[in-house]
Structures are given as C-alpha cells and as structure tokens.
Amino acid sequence: MKLVIAIVQDKDSDQLSNQFIEHDVRATKLASSGSFLRSGNSTFLIGIDDQRVDEVLEIIKHVSKKRRKFITPPVGVDTHVEGVRNNYPRQVSIGGATVFVLDVAQFEQY
Template sequence: MKLILAIMSNDDSPTVSTQLNKAGYQVTKLATTGGFLRAGNTTLICGCEDDAVQRALQIIEKHSSKRTEIIPNTASYDISHFSSFPLEVQVGGAVIFVLDVEQFYKV
C-alpha cells in the first residue's frame, strides 16, 4: 500500500480532488501555506494500492497546471532607495511524495 501526498495550488485542488474521487480514490484535503510566495496551498492525502499509484499520479499531473503570473516585487538597493517592478514567476503544478505504508487501519 502507498500514501500519496500531493501539494498543489488552491486553484487546482478542487478539480484534482474531484477527478481522483471520480476515479475511485478517497482523498483527504488539508489547507497548507507555501514558503516562496506565502500563498495558500492544498495538500491532498490519498492511500491506495501499489498498482493504483500510477493512475493517481496521471490524474494529478493532468489537472495541476503550471502557469506564469506577474507579481509585484519590491527590491531594496540601499537604505534610502526602493524600486518596485513586476516579477514573473511560475506557479501551479504539484509536488508529490509517494510513501510506503506499513499498516493501514480504518475504524
């Protein structure tokens, strides 16, 4: 048995979790916060049999789109001079961990 932890944008998580549910996966959804942009993320937790992992990964990949956003950036050149200019960053996609599960109980 495997445990899939998929960390993704809040924008992608409703579609990903819906598609995983339609494919027969049970998903637990956690609200998390990212470090780089301090933006809201969602972590999906899904347990499945070893032979079902690849299909779950395909669903997550298909519905977790990477996209480019322009965000405001403030860079300080010295203590008295500040400059504000837009910064282009890539957001979206997913970070996925697949872990071995030694035991599973549902009570």
C-alpha cells in the same frame, strides 16, 4: 499500500478533489500554506494500492501541472510605463504540484 502526499495550488484544489472522486480515489485535504508553491496551497493525503499509484500521479499531473496562461491587465488600471501602453496580454505561470509517495507499513479501516 502507499500514501501519496500531494501539495497543489488552491486554485487547482477543487478540480483535483472532483477528479479523485470521479476516479474513485479516496483523498483527504489538509489546509496548508507555504513556500513549495508561492500562493495558497492545499495538501492532499491519498491512500492507494501500489498498482494504482501511477494512475493517481497521472491525475495530479493532469490537473495541477505548471502551465502558462495569458492574462490581460484590466482596462482603467494605469498600465503605462515610460509612456508605453502595456496592457497587452501577458504570460504568467500557474499551477504546479509537489508529490511524495511513501510506503505504508500497516493500513486499517474501522
């Protein structure tokens, strides 16, 4: 038995919950904040048999990994810098996950 502790961005949290349910992985979500990932984040506790750890890590990676996204500044916002129009789409980095896998000495359900 392993305890997986996964810290992901809030914006990936709902999709991750859904994926856990879909894959019959039982997880509990803790409210968290802080500097592992810049914006608001969520911490998941997942209890899982040793042979399913890789599957859980794969789900987390698939949903939450750091990726690039193009955003377009909204029209009407003054995006002229030194006379140059700059409301072109630009790349930002979103997502990211920090994951700890811990050995469980004893596991009980009542």
